[in-house]
Amino acid sequence: MPSTDSLQPPLTPTERAICKSYGGWTNFMASMGLKPWDQEDADEGKAIIAAFAHDKEEEDKAKQNK
Secondary structure (H helix, E strand, O other), rough: OHHHHOOOOOOOOHHHHHHHHHOOOHHHHOOOOOOEEEHHHHHHHHHHHHHHHHHHHHHHHHHOOO
């Protein structure tokens, strides 16, 4: 685990699962072109992962309603 993974902000369970699918916070941030040690980038990364989680939760709800 890279030491910058310790910079991960608090995540919801859905956000954590998405983050884990990227191999951790550092890899998620790098794949988005962001630096985990830069607070503005970290805020942007948190917003991105929150949007991904929202979309996943909406997809899951839609699947349950079919």
